[in-house]
Amino acid sequence: MDAGTLVEWLVHPGATVHRGDIVARVETDKADVEVEIFESGVIDRLLVQEGEKVPVGTLLATLKPLGSEEAVTAAAAAAIPPPAIPKVPIEPPGAPEPGTLQHATRAAERLARERGVDLSRIIAKAGRRITVADVEQAIRPGQPLPAPVKASPRARRLARQLGVVLHTLAGTGPGGAVTAADVERTAVPTSAAQPAVAPPAGLRSRADRVVARQRATATAMARSKREIPHYYLGAAVDLSTALAWLERENLTRPVAERVLPAALLLKAAALACHDVPEMNGHWADGRFQGSDAVHLGVAISLREGGLVAPAIHDADMLRIDELMAALRDLVKRARAGSLRSSEMTDPTITVTNLGEQGADTVFPVIFPPQVAIVGFGRVSERPWAVNGMLGVRPIVSCSLAADHRVTDGHAGSRFLTAIERILQDPATL
Amino acid sequence: MTSDELRAAVLASLGDIAPEADLAGLADDDDLRDELDLDSMDFLNFIIGIHERTGIDVPERDYSRLGTVGAALAYLAAHAAG
Amino acid sequence: MTTGVRTSYREAIRSALREALQRDPRVFVMGEDVGRYGGCYAVTKGLLEEFGPERVRDTPLSESTFVGAGIGAAMNGMRPIVEIMTCNFSLLALDQIMNNAATVSHMSGGQFSVPLVIRMATGAGRQVAAQHSHSLEGWFAHVPGLKVVTPATLEDARGMLWTALEDPNPVLIFEHALLYNAEGELPADAGPVDIDTARVRREGRDVSIVTYGGSLPKALAAAEELAQAGVQAEVVDLRTLRPLDTGTIVASVTKTHRAVIVDEGWRSGSISAEVTARLVEHCFYELDAPVRRVCSAEVPTPYAKHMEDAALPQVADIVAATQDAVSTVA
Incomplete structure (x- = not known):
């Protein structure tokens, strides 16, 4: 390890620090490192900017002895003409809600609090949290801020979760406040559980939406690969029984009610969660939180580009024709951009199905905070040995990526075996 | 149905699925799945669209015979007549 | 039964x-x-x-x-x-x-x-x-x-x-x-009941009316009237003011996201103030509207009938406060 990227300053110039305080977070190739300070004093200058990569041993900041704090804060305050500092209430600090991406760095929150800046009025650079630099930009003389937003606490929380910028909304609540319903109306489907990055829908062009969705996917996938220790398992599953059954079923069905093989695969994955419930739930607050209901996320690629993975609620409880109807409806609405916020936040496990045009095998990436994702590749005819004889069978490669903090290869194997077993008995689906 | 009406029905069904596609630029022998990036759900919706517009019910085993606009027109013409 | x-x-x-x-x-x-x-x-x-x-x-x-x-x-x-x-x-x-x-x-x-x-x-x-x-x-x-x-x-x-x-x-x-x-x-066999918990007396999804004692029948009457107007109010009977069953109150408001507290006591320093504080402490991020209170006017209770009526929480006051809490401007 010879270099690191300064990810976040936890202090700002003028802050009093004590020996042992954590002042910054640095990302290295090996790990994220919290930088401790070994002297007490007052931060004078930050010499390395957030996002900068520097060699090990680089001076990060300078410190003044304790007692000179007065002079420093006074000087900082004097540099800012009073009228430029809007004295408006700020959001309470405190820990972020579970499932919420913290939308400002801690140092930025602290600075905003000290200077009386409303964080909800600051727009972070796309895909990033509000940084000290953003707050400083906001309190620069002559820099007008957007008007204050009146919004309920619940609306604010929801806006963060769904990536909606509050001051673009017209409130319909008491006194014109923005309510949760206002936020939900505006929220666009972004990739599952991906807050904080996408601006509101109604105001954006199609191209903007594509870019925002790509950013959301990028954030989710980067977080997944950064935080989730994935392990991967695969199994080749013979679909001859299932497809033959489906063909017979579809013969009796009017064209609009025909069931696609995808519905069988989804149902099998949902039912397998009963066998291995540790695959179904969320990783939150440092532990696995299982879910009784199976809300099956379905990865849907959008024609304009990008991906969403909204939920079919209670997929394990739906009959196969109900599941097919739900899938058709979901795909239609995903492509029309009219998903519901609950569909975006509820999935407890996701299935990605590459379909007949796809590759043989997929090694999928888990959507945080979920803990598993099931992938199905292309169904193709393969030579297949049964009872000492070779035959030609339709085979699908079924893969599982799961979170090693929650389960291991043994549980994963049981899960794939369950899917295989369920698909051999399609009438029970 | 005349062949013009059938063509209109096929193109309208495709337009529902892929509103952004340039259907005028689609050749009769272009592979629909490749050119329009149709997945199985899209294709099912295409078959449903044709059914709604022409009344022709394409059974599953014949899906592969509607791989291009030209093939689809030939198939539909045969089945509309019969 | x-x-x-x-x-x-x-x-x-x-x-x-x-x-x-x-x-x-x-x-x-x-x-x-x-x-x-x-x-x-x-x-x-x-x-x-x-x-x-x-x-x-x-x-x-x-x-x-x-x-x-x-x-x-x-x-x-x-x-x-x-x-x-x-x-x-x-x-x-x-x-x-x-x-x-x-x-x-x-x-x-x-x-x-x-x-x-x-x-x-x-x-x-x-x-x-x-x-x-x-x-x-x-x-x-x-x-x-x-x-x-x-x-x-x-x-x-x-x-x-x-x-x-x-x-x-x-x-x-x-x-x-x-x-x-x-x-x-x-x-006929009614017997002892617990004195530690609050109880939901009427289920609803739009707003929680939290009350106790003599105000409960008024709150239920208000909820009935609100139902005619399409507002599904949940009515929570505190039953015990000390110790206060925070869990039940918070669970209700977490469901409805809005709260109206009806208390025949005077507003300042009242149990309604305590309930409001608990909501802010425990489910701030669930609140979708300011908490409303319907309390007695801050005067010694008047003798004259019309003045006494005016000083006390009445069904119409509860209905108005609840409609205010759930109001949306189109």
Whole structure:
């Protein structure tokens, strides 16, 4: 390890620090490192900017002895003409809600609090949290801020979760406040559980939406690969029984009610969660939180580009024709951009199905905070040995990526075996 | 149905699925799945669209015979007549 | 459920008293006019004849004396039920209640407990003016060492007394005077109920109306009226003001995201203020509208009928506040 990227300053110039305080977070190739300070004093200058990569041993900041704090804060305050500092209430600090991406760095929150800046009025650079630099930009003389937003606490929380910028909304609540319903109306489907990055829908062009969705996917996938220790398992599953059954079923069905093989695969994955419930739930607050209901996320690629993975609620409880109807409806609405916020936040496990045009095998990436994702590749005819004889069978490669903090290869194997077993008995689906 | 009406029905069904596609630029022998990036759900919706517009019910085993606009027109013409 | 018996809130309390006197020889009833007169609200009518003057005792007009006597009896192994005519008069015994009953267990390191039950009437609405009409249960709910319960239903009127007697510490029962004549069906085998939890009296999804005691029937009437207008209000009956069942309140508001608190006490420093604070502490991020309160006007309760009506929370006030909480401008 010879270099690191300064990810976040936890202090700002003028802050009093004590020996042992954590002042910054640095990302290295090996790990994220919290930088401790070994002297007490007052931060004078930050010499390395957030996002900068520097060699090990680089001076990060300078410190003044304790007692000179007065002079420093006074000087900082004097540099800012009073009228430029809007004295408006700020959001309470405190820990972020579970499932919420913290939308400002801690140092930025602290600075905003000290200077009386409303964080909800600051727009972070796309895909990033509000940084000290953003707050400083906001309190620069002559820099007008957007008007204050009146919004309920619940609306604010929801806006963060769904990536909606509050001051673009017209409130319909008491006194014109923005309510949760206002936020939900505006929220666009972004990739599952991906807050904080996408601006509101109604105001954006199609191209903007594509870019925002790509950013959301990028954030989710980067977080997944950064935080989730994935392990991967695969199994080749013979679909001859299932497809033959489906063909017979579809013969009796009017064209609009025909069931696609995808519905069988989804149902099998949902039912397998009963066998291995540790695959179904969320990783939150440092532990696995299982879910009784199976809300099956379905990865849907959008024609304009990008991906969403909204939920079919209670997929394990739906009959196969109900599941097919739900899938058709979901795909239609995903492509029309009219998903519901609950569909975006509820999935407890996701299935990605590459379909007949796809590759043989997929090694999928888990959507945080979920803990598993099931992938199905292309169904193709393969030579297949049964009872000492070779035959030609339709085979699908079924893969599982799961979170090693929650389960291991043994549980994963049981899960794939369950899917295989369920698909051999399609009438029970 | 005349062949013009059938063509209109096929193109309208495709337009529902892929509103952004340039259907005028689609050749009769272009592979629909490749050119329009149709997945199985899209294709099912295409078959449903044709059914709604022409009344022709394409059974599953014949899906592969509607791989291009030209093939689809030939198939539909045969089945509309019969 | 067994067959119901038609009864009133007053009769339900009386049968609870009778049962307590029958079940436990340590129980006795004491207060002003509880014997020969039958109680100022006729709750103890007939008990003197049934149980005799040893166990149904008329006292001099000195709240401090008979509450103090009750504390002493409780500390010495009896299970007294002391009746104070109205909670206004309980202030004459405040020293005994706060400085003795509430503290003895703590100050004696647990060597003594005070298993005393004090019943009193509370609330306005009968044109008996400011000496007899105030709602001071919220005050008492401020005091550690006391349990404060506010039965609002026949079941609670019938069932809270026995549970209170079993509690090793003093329990104050506030009976809203307007409820005494309330009638309804009570199961023939109705018995003790818990005095630790709040209860959802009506389910709804749009807004939570949190209330207790004499305001419960008003809140339910308001909810009924709101339902006609398409607003599904949930009504939470606090039942016990101390200790407050924060979990039930927070669960309801977490579901509805809006809260209206109805409290016949004065707004400033009231139990409604405490409930509001708990909501802000425990489910701030669930709130989708400011918390609304419907409380009594901050004046001594007026005598004149139209002024008394204007000073108290009324169904129309609750409806208006709730509509305000759920309002949206198109």
